[in-house]
Amino acid sequence: MAWIYLTIAGFCEVGAVISLKKAEGFKRLLPSVLFIVIGMMSFYFLSLSLKEIPMGTAYAIWTGIGSAGSVLLGMLLFKESKSIIRMLLLSMIIIGVVGLKLTS
Structure with a gap:
């Protein structure tokens, strides 16, 4: 169950970051509240x-x-750069996460 909890925590972290972006400096109420709840x-x-x-x-x-x-959702939702170097660096993060899981 611990790995499932960790995966849920990671996805909640993504949701919190997206909510924070949408909150526009805590000027928008719903995304601000979502950030707090999802972050918790x-x-x-x-x-x-x-x-x-x-x-x-x-x-x-x-x-x-x-x-x-x-990073992935930033590319999809907010039209952030999809440069080759960003994709290479992103793949290194994913390889590192998978590597840590496999060696634990």
């Missing part, structure tokens, strides 16, 4: 995963999911 969910599920997964591994995977997911 992210930390809650991360804390559950830490009962079984080493802290360094869990944190690296949590931030990796959050980073990679945020």
